[in-house]
Amino acid sequence: MAFRTLQASACMLLLISVCLHFMTGIRTATSREKCECVEETGSVHWRKIIDYTIIQKHPLCNKVQIILQLSGQQACLNPDSKQGKKLQKCWKRIKFNTQKRKVCLMLRKKNGPKSV
Incomplete structure (x- = not known):
């Protein structure tokens, strides 16, 4: 027993x-697995951005997060800002290819090169 x-x-x-x-x-x-971005900035000078990461919405964070690598620091970019939308659009255009993401950081002139 x-x-x-x-x-x-x-x-x-x-x-x-x-x-x-x-x-x-x-x-x-x-x-x-919570949101990494608590505070977001509206824009950052393009030349100061070394690299970036875009994290899509997921069950534990219901917003898109854009994390910028600046020289010696990180910053979060507002995904609804003009610069945030440009980065997201370029990211989709290169089909989420991490090897090509530097292309999105190159500055482009609106009218292209001027011909003489």
Whole structure:
């Protein structure tokens, strides 16, 4: 009879430890996967941008995030600003190719080169 209570206690302990393992695993995943951009800027001078990352909406962050790498720091760009829309449009145009993303940072003249 003592063996049955010992066996039941071991099963209960195993069940509790499995439940705790999954509960703490979910809690750590949600705390890591929140929005990275808290404050956003309207624009940054194009020449100061070294690189950028665009993070699309996901279940834990319901907004598009544009993270700019500046010399020695990071900044978040407002995706609804003129500059943010240009970067997103170029990102879609290059079909999300990370090797070509530097193309989106090149300055282009509106009228092209002037002919003499």
